[in-house]
Amino acid sequence: MTDLEQRAAVYRPLVQHEMRAVVGDRREPLFAWMRYHLGWEEPDGRSVEAPRGKMLRPVALLLATELCGGDARAAVPAAAAVELVHNFSLLHDDVEDASERRHHRPTLWTFAGAAQAINTGDGMYTVARLAMYRLLDSGVAVDSVLAAMSELDAACLRLVAGQQLDIAFEQRRDVTPEEYLEMTAGKSAAMFAAPFAIGALLAGAAPPVVDAFRRYGLHVGLAFQAVDDVLGIWGDTEVTGKPVGDDLASRKMSYPVVAALSRGGDEAALLARAYAEPPGAGDDIERLTGLVVATGGLEATEGLAREHQAAALEALRDAGLSAEVIEVCSAYANAAVGRVA
Template identity: 45%
Template sequence: MTTAPDAGVGQAARTALRRSRTVMDPALREWVARLPEPVARVASYHFGWTDAAGRPSDASGGKALRPALVLVSAEAVGGLAADAVAPAVAVELVHNFSLLHDDILDGDTTRRHRPTAWTVFGSPAALLAGDALLVHAGRVLCHEAAEPRTVMGLRWLMEATTQLIEGEQADIGFEERDRVTLAECLAMTERKTASLLGCSCALGALWGGGDEARVEALRRFGTHLGMAFQLADDLLGIWGDPAVTGKPAGADLAVRKKSLPVVAALDSGTPAGRRLAERYAKPPGERDSAPDPEEVAALAGLVEEAGGRAWAEEAAGEELRLALESLESARPEGPAGEELAALARLAARRDH
């Protein structure tokens, strides 16, 4: 796993995340409460606010990285976080739309240390809740006074969402193919993960009053951060600690997911890569059944032996370097620059 950020960086990032959630949460809860009651109940459970029976809960609602990027990016160009709450809520709604759908598409039964929404309420209810969050994201931005930034921001958010969906479709399609190139996998990652993170930073800078150059520099920052984030996520999907991640060990390997470390290993041309390809090319019937822990450990060992783990860790470090370079070119103001840098380091070197 990539080296963990030092205590100072981790503390700065956690402070930014907590502060951003404090600013955003009241508005997020208000918008979710506007949904029809059955849909709001599923969404509230998914966000960790209630249990399956609708009683208040203090379960984890996730890191809320995307809204934090919106709010701190607004401050980085001289604006106020409070003025960028609408786009912060919007990106969090889009992100959680994707999570509700992803859990169904991937068959994941656990998220944030408790059963996923579809396993509790059924797939139709979870799908509809995700759809409602996506529609709500547009409503949040349109609720503001009509002005050029509203139209532009809505267009950016819908473009990023379309890319997210395209990336998800490509990811699903990879499961049916015996061979996927590393270039294809990187392009899928940029669409599925990095586009929304880049959009989050751009929206924050736009609402903060940044000029075009600073907005685009922060968009690049968020895009590179997103690539590093997904590389770290893929590493955790194989070698993460279930007690920390809230997901089963080796979950990606169990379903033969072609994540970035796996594709790098398969593309390595090494004996270990060829052995990994043989084990990944199982008939569909077997592929649907999760292997035993020994099989998962064997697959993880082959990925590492073929260089997939080392490549992913190095690539995450390079994306972090590019992110920080882009951040510097945005000329961030005040402590916001340090906070954005800390968030980038945390995303690239996280353990959950």
Template identity: 35%
Template sequence: MEVIDILKKYSTIVDEEIDKSLNTVDPEKLQKASEHLIKAGGKKIRPALVILTCQAVGGNVEEALKTAAAVELIHTFSLIHDDIMDEDNMRRGKPSVHVLWGEPMAILAGDTLFSKAFETILETRIDGVSYERVVGTLKTVVDSCTKICEGQAFDMCFEGNFDVAEEEYMQMIYMKTGALIAAATKSGAIVGGGSPEQVEALAEYGRLIGLAFQIQDDYLDVVSDEQDIGKPVGSDVVEGKMTLMVVNALSKASPEDKTELISILNAKSDTNVARAIELFEKYDSINYTHNISLQNVERAKKLLDVVDDSPAKEALLKMADFMLERNH
């Protein structure tokens, strides 16, 4: 089964669980705002990882379903608030929540999703999962929420700071993107009854593929065409964003090239994107970025030795590769 088929397989049942969680929200305007991005689509990678890691340690889909839904609710909450902070007017091909309902209602919609996520995890007890596993899952997801906020704050602090070290950048993207993916794989292992060794290994698997996921975005921004990624090539350069490619190139560049690259990033214009990409190529930063993603995925796949061979393990191996194979 291909990754897209795996994601579709679980997307329907996760959406049903999310619907149950949100159908009690009032007033109707808040409910519609809360549901908007979920109904707009999305790959549902994170909930699929919850279910697959649960199955990989011997658990079943029913045990993982509410946690899977909760993780997607957290992810959607973060997207709504991101769009407000970044003033992004489109998401998943549709107008952003704040564009349709205004910023105050969008903030409330995000807060509603955030609250409903924890309520949904607590309801896992209804499915016969032990109190200890529910608490372990809840602690894992709560911790990831704190990290998402910290990562977003670091990202904002990095704006205009061109002295960010690679280690600092990697920590930021782990918090902002990797932490929730790691929480998905760790909570799946916990709710499925995995051993401490399995829980730790699957959490690290999630961290590594989460890093690969974000770094691949950096890479695709300069090597894909506009149609594939759904935004102009080099848009990260135009926005003056710190990416692994930028961090690496600045660390290697001559004083003249460093000054030029910083000038291009500060200009926030599309006129010098081609020149920025030339500088990335000059210092081999494009290949470097891709190789870091590749290394993380290979390390992640080795960690799956901690579970027995099964269809779920096979799917997790494919999910790791998918982080590099996707083109958007």
């Protein structure tokens, strides 16, 4: 195992334990649905260990804490809060996108209803807020706790602002690459920037170092979303849990499509004409995929991911961080950007 893998293998159980402590075992549907969404229970209440993501965001927070000389265990409540915030956004996202499956399981709204899924997301956001207070029990100074809470709250606001833009883009076919990057800087990258900044902050790092980790996380998040957009069209169904070309079938304005349409030409015009038609069972997804490739949409998106991955590491170098820190952060960026799910 690499150094990053060894660290993450220690972090994840700590975060899971803290999340379970915060969510609790109350039997009311609100809490049972939280546990279902988090992969801990079946709809009938039976315990289960369902597939879930790599917990990249809480790993980011604890990694930054250690790399800045802090105690990762003292920062675990904040890491749990970050993961709970991420999952509150997924609960809402599943409703807003009408997504029926996540991690190969039915999404909550498909059996509890949209209103209850939204309310469960609201509950999970509140639980995340309560988790941050548990930093005080870990011996973290009040001023540091308040600063960490402010960082996370600001990120949440950027997240929902980005989601508003993403929803609005569903009604447009003239989204520019610049507008798309503004949207994803909020919807996706904010929840990479904040964990890295919070981790550095809780370790007592100087403001320029905190800012460097924030900028690193922002660029990693932008690269992460670019890769996610590639997977939304070309990803393996067995890995992503979604059909090949799912983003094209739903007419999502992901970056490959935005970049393709912005380049003009005959193929772009054909793609624009296809996107103007409502989704249907007779869609030729293979043809749409070919148009995105022919117009350079795939190439542009892969280039965007590489660009921001490089910018992430440059932010750390500019702050004068050590080669050892940059090496571990490079491994994290590779894990986030080079992932397959």
